[in-house]
Amino acid sequence: MGMQQIFDALDIDKRAIELKAMIIFLFKSDIETLIDNCVGKSNFYIDDFVYGYRERLIDSTRFDSAEDFRDTYFTDPIKTLERLFQEYITQDKFDKLVCKDPEIIYNMHVVNPKVRFNRFVRGME
Structure with missing residues (x-):
């Protein structure tokens, strides 16, 4: 189907x-x-x-630490962000990312794990 x-x-x-x-x-x-x-x-x-x-997936696929997130981010930033946010992220959305500092992104997400990726993207908030 x-x-x-x-x-x-x-x-x-x-x-x-x-x-x-x-x-x-x-x-x-x-x-x-x-x-x-x-x-x-x-x-x-x-x-x-x-x-x-989505919220349950965020909880079950959480990174162990900011360091784990950072290391994974530098290997494949889009896939890492998809795992963190549990959302599909296009190259275009990634290119509009306002903050590309993985520790800031991770820490903001820890404070509010339900936040959508668009809140981090210029022109889509």
């Missing part, structure tokens, strides 16, 4: 672009969880479920 078929089965609003992007990123290997929990539910419920799932 393709993603568009899943969006259609869940009756996700065609204008819910951000929600669709989050679903594609978060559920690429666990689409059954999304379907099992969201079929027949409202878009509001699906949105809450997806962002709750």
Whole structure:
């Protein structure tokens, strides 16, 4: 089943672009969880479920320390930020990142782990 078929089965609003992007990123290997929990539910419920799932992933994939995050960041900054924020990050979004200091990013994220990546990007806050 393709993603568009899943969006259609869940009756996700065609204008819910951000929600669709989050679903594609978060559920690429666990689409059954999304379907099992969201079929027949409202878009509001699906949105809450997806962002709750994101928060659980943030908790379960947390870096052990700022040093661990920094070391990983210098190896592959986009993948590292995707792990931290549990969001798909394009090269364009990464290029607009206002602060590229990994320790500052990590420490700000520790204070508010629910914060979205867009809060760190010029013109998207």
